[in-house]
Amino acid sequence: MTPVQRILRGGIEVTVKKPNVVINYTKHMGGVDRADQLASTYCFLRKSLKWWCKLFFWGLGICSIDSYILYKITKQQRGEQPLNHLRYVKTLVQQLTGNFRQTRARASTSTSESENIRLNGKLHSILTGVRKDCKVCSQRNNPGKRHQTTYYCDTCPDKPGMHLGSCFIKYHTKQNYKD
Structure with a gap:
C-alpha cells in the first residue's frame, strides 16, 4: 500500500x-x-x-x-x-x-472454338431441360424483355437456351445473332 x-x-x-x-x-x-x-x-x-x-x-x-x-x-x-x-x-x-497467386480454372473451350461449332452448318440436337434465358431474344437487363425457354442446343459447348424456330436458326447461321 x-x-x-x-x-x-x-x-x-x-x-x-x-x-x-x-x-x-x-x-x-x-x-x-x-x-x-x-x-x-x-x-x-x-x-x-x-x-x-x-x-x-x-x-x-x-x-x-x-x-x-x-x-x-x-x-x-x-x-x-x-x-x-x-x-x-x-x-x-x-x-x-509472398508471390502466391490463386489460379482460376480455365474455360473448357475458347470463344472461337464455340463459334466454329455454332456456325459449322451441321445438325444441332435440341433438348429440353430447366428454364434458361433465350440466347438470341432475351434482354435480361431490360424490364419486360427477358424471354425464357426450356429448349437448348445440346451440341454447342455452353448449352445455350433458345426458342425453336427463328431464334434457333439465327443463332446457328448468323455471326451477329442479336437483334
Missing part, C-alpha cells in the same frame, strides 16, 4: 492508501489502450461456424499488433522512422503471402 493525495470537493487534500497493483495498472494502462486502439483499427475477426477459426484470426490479429509495437520500439531505439500501422500491416501481409 502506498499513500497518495486525494482532493475532495471542497479542495481539501486527504492522504489515502492505494494498493500497489492499482498504481502499476494506472501507470502502464496507456499501453493497453493503445493496443486496443490498434486492434479496433484493422479487425482480423471473421464470422465462422468453427470456433477454432475465429480463435485463430483473433490470435493472428494480436500477434500482428504485438509485432507492430515491437517493430516501432526497435525503430525508435535506432533513431529511424517507423512505418505507420496501415503500411506495416500491408507489408506484413505481402511478406506472409
Whole structure:
C-alpha cells in the first residue's frame, strides 16, 4: 500500500492508501489502450461456424499488433522512422503471402472454338431441360424483355437456351445473332 493525495470537493487534500497493483495498472494502462486502439483499427475477426477459426484470426490479429509495437520500439531505439500501422500491416501481409497467386480454372473451350461449332452448318440436337434465358431474344437487363425457354442446343459447348424456330436458326447461321 502506498499513500497518495486525494482532493475532495471542497479542495481539501486527504492522504489515502492505494494498493500497489492499482498504481502499476494506472501507470502502464496507456499501453493497453493503445493496443486496443490498434486492434479496433484493422479487425482480423471473421464470422465462422468453427470456433477454432475465429480463435485463430483473433490470435493472428494480436500477434500482428504485438509485432507492430515491437517493430516501432526497435525503430525508435535506432533513431529511424517507423512505418505507420496501415503500411506495416500491408507489408506484413505481402511478406506472409509472398508471390502466391490463386489460379482460376480455365474455360473448357475458347470463344472461337464455340463459334466454329455454332456456325459449322451441321445438325444441332435440341433438348429440353430447366428454364434458361433465350440466347438470341432475351434482354435480361431490360424490364419486360427477358424471354425464357426450356429448349437448348445440346451440341454447342455452353448449352445455350433458345426458342425453336427463328431464334434457333439465327443463332446457328448468323455471326451477329442479336437483334
